[in-house]
Amino acid sequence: MLQQQPAHPQQRERARRRCEGTAMGAIALDLRPGLGIGPFTLGMPICEAFAQIEQQPNIYDVVHVKYFDEEPLKLDTVISFPDHGFHLRFDPWSQRLRLIEIYDVKRLQMRYATSLIGGQTSLATFVAVYQLFGPTYPGIYDKERGIYNLLYPGLSFAFPIPAQYTDCCNDGQAELPLEFPDGTTPVTCRVCIYDSSLGKKVGVGSLMDKATVPPLPVGSLYMEEVHVKLGEELWFSIGGQHVPFGASPQDVWTELGRPCGIHQKQVDQMVIHSASDPRPRTTLCGDYFYNYFTRGLDILFDGQTHKIKKFVLHTNYPGHPDFNSYIKCNFVIHSSDFVGSFPDESSSKHCITASTKWEQVKEILGDCGRAAIQTQGSTNNPFGSTFVYGYQNVAFEVMKNGYVATVTLFQS
Numbered sequence: 001m002l003q004q005q006p007a008h009p010q011q012r013e014r015a016r017r018r019c020e021g022t023a024m025g026a027i028a029l030d031l032r033p034g035l036g037i038g039p040f041t042l043g044m045p046i047c048e049a050f051a052q053i054e055q056q057p058n059i060y061d062v063v064h065v066k067y068f069d070e071e072p073l074k075l076d077t078v079i080s081f082p083d084h085g086f087h088l089r090f091d092p093w094s095q096r097l098r099l100i101e102i103y104d105v106k107r108l109q110m111r112y113a114t115s116l117i118g119g120q121t122s123l124a125t126f127v128a129v130y131q132l133f134g135p136t137y138p139g140i141y142d143k144e145r146g147i148y149n150l151l152y153p154g155l156s157f158a159f160p161i162p163a164q165y166t167d168c169c170n171d172g173q174a175e176l177p178l179e180f181p182d183g184t185t186p187v188t189c190r191v192c193i194y195d196s197s198l199g200k201k202v203g204v205g206s207l208m209d210k211a212t213v214p215p216l217p218v219g220s221l222y223m224e225e226v227h228v229k230l231g232e233e234l235w236f237s238i239g240g241q242h243v244p245f246g247a248s249p250q251d252v253w254t255e256l257g258r259p260c261g262i263h264q265k266q267v268d269q270m271v272i273h274s275a276s277d278p279r280p281r282t283t284l285c286g287d288y289f290y291n292y293f294t295r296g297l298d299i300l301f302d303g304q305t306h307k308i309k310k311f312v313l314h315t316n317y318p319g320h321p322d323f324n325s326y327i328k329c330n331f332v333i334h335s336s337d338f339v340g341s342f343p344d345e346s347s348s349k350h351c352i353t354a355s356t357k358w359e360q361v362k363e364i365l366g367d368c369g370r371a372a373i374q375t376q377g378s379t380n381n382p383f384g385s386t387f388v389y390g391y392q393n394v395a396f397e398v399m400k401n402g403y404v405a406t407v408t409l410f411q412s
Contacts, residue, residue, distance in 0.1 A: 027059060027084055028109040028116060033133075034154020034196040037100050037110065040088055042195050043214040045222060046095045049079055049088055050324050060084075067092075067318040070401050073355060077318055084108050091213050093355065094223055095316065095328050099202070099211040102191040110191070124188040126150070129157050130177035138176065140203060141169040148178065148186070149203030154196035156203045159186040226297070226313070228333040231393040231411050234311060243299075245411050246307045252290060252299060259290035265300060296329025311409040315354040319383055320405045330354060331407065333394070358389075358398045365391055371398070 029038030036042050039052040053060045062083050068075040072092060076099075079088040085104025090097055102108055102118075109119035115132055118124045129150065130136075139150040141161070148169055150157045161169055165180045179185045194202045194211035202211045216222055225237040233244035241255040252259075265287040286303020300310035314326040333352040352361055362368075371387035374397060386405055387398045397406040 028111050028119070031110040031112045031155075031193070033152060033193065035193075036097075037086075037102075037193055040097065040100060042097050042100070042193070043216070044097045045327060046077065046079070046090050046097070047324055047327055049090075049097060053079075065318060069319055072317050072319065072401070072403060089211075094213060096213040096222075098194070098213045099208065100193040101208070102193075103189075105188055105191060118191075124157070124191070126157075126159055126178045126185045126188070129188060135176070140201065141166075142203070147189075147203070149201075150176075151201050151203070154194055156192045156194075156201070157188045158190040158192075158203055160189050161186060221295070223328070223330045224295075226295070226329055226331045228311075228313075228331055228407075228409060230333065230409070234409075243308070243311075245309070248306055248308075249290070249301060252308070256292060256295070259299075260293040261291035262288060263291065264288050265303075293326050296326045309410060313354075313407040313409070315404055315406070317399065317403055317405060319401070320386070320399060321383060322405070328354060333407070354404070356404065357402045358396065358404065359402060361389075361396060361404070 031037050032041075034042070036044075039056075040049060053063055060081060062081070064078075064080040064082065066078040066080060075092060076089040077092055077095065078090070081087075085107030086100065086102040088097055089099040089101060102110075105118040105124045106120055109116050109122065110124075112132060116122050117128060117132055122128070133152055133155070136150065136152050139148055139156075141148050143166070146161050146163065146166065148159045148161050150159065159178070162180075168175075168178065168180060177185065192202050192208065192211070194200075195214040197214060198212065200210040200212070202208060219238070221238055224239070227235040227237060229235070231245070233242055235242050236256075243252060243255050247255075265285055287309070288301055288303060290299040290301070292298070296314040296316060298312040298314075299308055300312070301307065302309045313329040313331045314322060316323060316326050316328040331354055334350070350364055352364060356364075368389050368391050371389050373385050374388050375385045384400060386400070389396045389398060392412045393410060395408040395410075396404050397408070399405050
């Protein structure tokens, strides 16, 4: 069962997939220090993680998605596997995997080389970890939490230290492997897997925040800036493509390649507000979309002229019904104050991006009056309505938390 769970006192849940079954025993996943575990690789977009989950429903049959409902960019978006005791933590802005956190080592076995550690049968004790992964430098002792962090490149183990044995740690200068005077050795309570390219030390508490996403491969189109000139065109910063209003499907194929999907447009529910369009409302119209899910973009063509009439840009925020349908579009909208060529970085304060909240949009473009209320059906949308605000050449769909869910571009 896959659920979205806002990290908020008033929690709401949405079941996207349900596979009935009992809790399973510990599974074994290949551990790759600095790279990932099992099918999950550091730096992967959240949509790829969901794709891996969907491919193995018998293993990942209970999945929770957690996020901060009011400020989704403030905290990680987390995919949690309660049956298997681990989290995937995604950077909230780029929506890429920055940290894998195993919080219940008894529920998950890790396979490293030809050995297993963790689970019910192979306790991840300090001595066992040290024997499997080899010598390393003294770790970091967190006095406040009573936790000793043992660090390897791209991998850390947290061990709780009983109060009577804190002297054994001696500010991180413990004898390794760590054994207590009574002959026992601590068992790890948490394992973190992170990118080690920057040499940062990652562990529990504040050390967990030091994990960053690995750099994108050279030439990657992920999070490519898509610049908008209102009423004119889109410009893609990495590929250099220009896609203007009025372009044909052939033009779009040439610039952006084959679309991920094509579908006929449903009737425009907002047409009733347009006095200039007397067409009767029917279930379908002749217009059709090119869907570029991997770019976070839809392109609407006029069914008669076969020319672009609208662009729809998606921010892919959790808490919206379309979450995980599109990769986040990293758009930059230059306000109508600018004419001619695209403005330089000095004018960035006048730009609207996927991170810009609605109050900031109004400061840039001015007040536009009351919003239209948009719903996607009360039975399949537990997140409630969104609000659509229209300006010349652009409309913003705004979520209740004030973040923009979609931007629709058109020519007035």
